[in-house]
Amino acid sequence: MKILVTGGLGYIGSHTVIELITEGYQVVIVDNLVNSQIEMLAKIEKLAKQKIPFYQVDCTDENNLEEVFLDHQFSGIIHFAGLKAVGESVSLPLNYYYNNVTSTITLAKLAFKYRIEKFIFSSSATVYGDQKSPLIETMPQGVTTNPYGETKAISERILSDAAKINENFNVALLRYFNPIGAHKSGLIGELPTGIPNNLMPYITQTAKGIRKQLYVFGDDYDTLDGTGVRDYIHVVDLAKGHVAALKYNLSGAEIFNLGTGKGTSVFEIITAFERVNKIKIPYVVTERRAGDIAISYADPTKAQKNLNWRAELTIDDMVKDAWRFEKNLK
Ligand code: NAD
Ligand code: WQD
Numbered sequence: 001m002k003i004l005v006t007g008g009l010g011y012i013g014s015h016t017v018i019e020l021i022t023e024g025y026q027v028v029i030v031d032n033l034v035n036s037q038i039e040m041l042a043k044i045e046k047l048a049k050q051k052i053p054f055y056q057v058d059c060t061d062e063n064n065l066e067e068v069f070l071d072h073q074f075s076g077i078i079h080f081a082g083l084k085a086v087g088e089s090v091s092l093p094l095n096y097y098y099n100n101v102t103s104t105i106t107l108a109k110l111a112f113k114y115r116i117e118k119f120i121f122s123s124s125a126t127v128y129g130d131q132k133s134p135l136i137e138t139m140p141q142g143v144t145t146n147p148y149g150e151t152k153a154i155s156e157r158i159l160s161d162a163a164k165i166n167e168n169f170n171v172a173l174l175r176y177f178n179p180i181g182a183h184k185s186g187l188i189g190e191l192p193t194g195i196p197n198n199l200m201p202y203i204t205q206t207a208k209g210i211r212k213q214l215y216v217f218g219d220d221y222d223t224l225d226g227t228g229v230r231d232y233i234h235v236v237d238l239a240k241g242h243v244a245a246l247k248y249n250l251s252g253a254e255i256f257n258l259g260t261g262k263g264t265s266v267f268e269i270i271t272a273f274e275r276v277n278k279i280k281i282p283y284v285v286t287e288r289r290a291g292d293i294a295i296s297y298a299d300p301t302k303a304q305k306n307l308n309w310r311a312e313l314t315i316d317d318m319v320k321d322a323w324r325f326e327k328n329l330k
Contacts, residue, residue: 259298
């Protein structure tokens with residue numbers, strides 16, 4: 001079975017490619033390198049112990065993308081390619097809408113044309129908006145607070161409408177919670193460009209001395225210790241969720257939460273990082289970040305039951321693996 005992985009040189013895509021190959025799938029990667037580097041390919045190939053066909057193509061470019069479909073016959077598509085920085089999406093909304101929505105439409109059109117029956121889409125817990133956790137798939141989409149989140153909500157609706165009119169087009173809308181951590185090898189992990197937006201890369205860069213201190217965005221939320229609570233999931237568990245979705249007999253468009261079901265606060269993450277890695281993280285508490293919600297965690301029951309998948313790695317594994325990767329970076 002040959003799978004097209006768009007955005008396969010990125011953080012989640014690279015880990016998923018390894019899991020797919022471990023499970024015996026053939027993989028073809030498409031990435032335009034807008035947020036990744038070509039060196040990642042050799043690292044993935046080293047871990048996968050095989051060469052992987054790669055195309056430097058933009059998923060919004062239908063003509064060039066079609067060449068890939070002419071070269072290979074795919075039984076599924078996993079569509080990771082997208083821009084993901086929430087703050088940047090507020091200042092560059094047109095880029096975000098164009099890139100994320102157009103690439104989804106373009107791929108879906110090609111999936112129709114080449115009769116590809118499985119389409120797995122990287123959605124996000126952000127589409128729930130500020131509803132009360134545990135967040136469950138039967139809740140309606142919520143109000144998103146930024147263009148990035150809106151591109152995910154729109155893409156979900158586009159793919160759902162497409163699945164309604166084509167019984168051969170089946171879609172898994174995977175709503176990721178907060179992926180952190182890295183591959184055990186320390187070879188691949190999250191590589192943010194510039195100042196990290198997300199908590200874990202900011203912590204690892206602070207541990208390494210690249211950043212002077214961590215800014216904790218608010219300690220006056222209505223949570224156990226006042227800091228924001230999220231459902232952190234190890235990126236390798238998340239990657240395995242994609243393999244589980246491919247194996248599942250999808251029918252139409254189906255939503256699945258990929259989370260652990262457990263909420264962890266910013267202070268708890270800092271404490272775990274310090275305890276496991278034996279490094280102090282200097283931090284100051286600052287203002288809340290605009291658009292942040294207090295609490296977000298999944299009800300992962302549906303994925304556990306239907307996909308026969310469950311997140312297994314702990315917060316300790318996540319902080320340990322994230323630090324191993326950062327330490328190894330030159
Ligand atoms: P990433 O930026 O590391 O990977 C995305 C990859 O897609 C990059 O290699 C980038 O170069 C590529 N890309 C972007 N636009 C492209 C285009 N038009 N054509 C071809 N390639 C393109 O991000 P990630 O963290 O691996 O996220 C993967 C997907 O999961 C994204 O769609 C993201 O929105 C979604 N997601 C991520 C998170 C998270 O916290 N990391 C959470 C929820 C959802
Ligand atoms: C986690 C917690 C912050 C940084 C975002 C996107 C979401 C998805 C995942 C892509 C919050 C706090 C953070 C820092 C802090 N992305 N924090 N200091 O905001 O839950 O989700 O990434 O799809 O769509 O919105 O993740 O890691 O940014 O924040 O105190 O320097 O850490 O306030 O409570 P978030 P995050």
